[in-house]
């Protein structure tokens with residue numbers, strides 16, 4: 001059975017359109033794009049590094065460390081380990097940087113906006 005967890009009042013949500021919450025010991029990143037909220041685990045499935053400063057384009061986020069790209073709604077992996085320190089890397093060197101990790105989806109959470117409050121479901 002799912003559990004609804006309060007995150008914030010909408011009026012307190014970051015004007016930057018993204019905010020990290022600690023939810024039962026886990027870091028959850030909430031992103032607002034064009035009035036739509038998305039909630040995802042704030043750790044990239046590649047090496048577990050934080051996604052909070054990742055580039056958001058539409059409903060996708062790109063990991064700031066090695067360029068893996070994910071759909072914010074479904075968590076689907078759209079591209080896997082494409083760069084290092086912001087520089088694109090050739091296909092042959094991706095395997096080295098992957099460090100044996102296979103493309104993996106990003107964990108997402110249902111998000112609820114109700115009566116001016118933001119919740120996620122665990």
Ligand code: FES
Nearest residue numbers: 044046063066068
């Ligand atoms: S930690 Fe995100 S792609 Fe490597």
